[in-house]
Amino acid sequence: MQVYLKNLTPFDASRVEYFDLHEDFGFTSVVEMDETVALNLNRAVIRSWPKGDQPEIWWIKWFDADHVVLALHGPQVAIVSAEAWDRHHLGYLDELYLTQRYMFATYGDEAFYSSRPNDVESNIISIFLRDGTFELGIRELMDKDRDAWKFEQVTAGYTFKDKFTFIAYDSPLLWILNVSQRSWRKFPGPVALWSADVLTGDDKTAYAIVDHRSLLSVYPDRLPFELAVFDLVAETAWMQDFAPVEKALIAAGFSMSEIKFQPSSTGKIIVSDGNKAALLEFSGGA
DSSP states (O other): OEEEEEEEEEOOTTTEEEEEEETTTEEEEEEEETTEEEEEETTEEEEEEETTSSOOEEEEEEOSSSOEEEEESSSEEEEEOSSOEEEEEOOSOSEEEEOSSEEEEEOOHHHHHTOOTTSGGGGSEEEEETTSOEEEETHHHHTTOGGGSSOOOEEEEEEETTEEEEEETTOOEEEEEETTTTEEEEEEOSSOOTTEEEEEEOSSEEEEEEEOGGGTTTOTTSOSEEEEEEETTTTEEEEEOSHHHHHHHHHTTOOGGGOEEEEOTTSOEEEEOSSEEEEEEEEOOO
């Protein structure tokens, strides 16, 4: 297995409230500047506003080279550029993953359990076209699949072309959703991966990082991190030594005691430590 760090970017976590990193578009962030909030695209401020003038922002994702998606307080997102601020109703989001055609909206268990049958949140995953038009809710697929009855939220996922690969809470399976075919396939993971923090990959191999640091006081013998690898062609999975990942992060100057993992707009793994961020990529699963 080879480990790569791409688009290594320094930033000041004391000022950067939220950020996203994309392999082609670069670094975008919401920055607090005294009494002002600024939206930056690759260090250039494209918009700013006094604190309190806009709804609370929960996260930021790249939409395309000139636009970002801001999750606002409430059931709306804003697709924002230097010229436009367009709102869309996507529900009370947990995460949003994008392809060139679709937006995959995921919802937390609180939003799911408080939703009504016709609400988008009742789907756990709702798929929209990029103009905000509703395309598919996975409730349509879940009702026909006995393996899907139990999971109530997505814990990690990524997009590749127009497919969405994800891990669901309380499910021992890896799921691969094909929107155009209105279907999914799934196969078991190597361990219970409901606590996986991030998932990345392509159409052949997927990689999941599980962060156990919050459990070490209860399970002191557990490793801080684990890495699971999925062969999507053979539909097999196994645990991989995390040491090569840690070695690459330390070599790049990351502090392992401060390390954080988060998904990008497409689900690629962003690694950060408060001083720098990079895309963490893999090749070869053996």
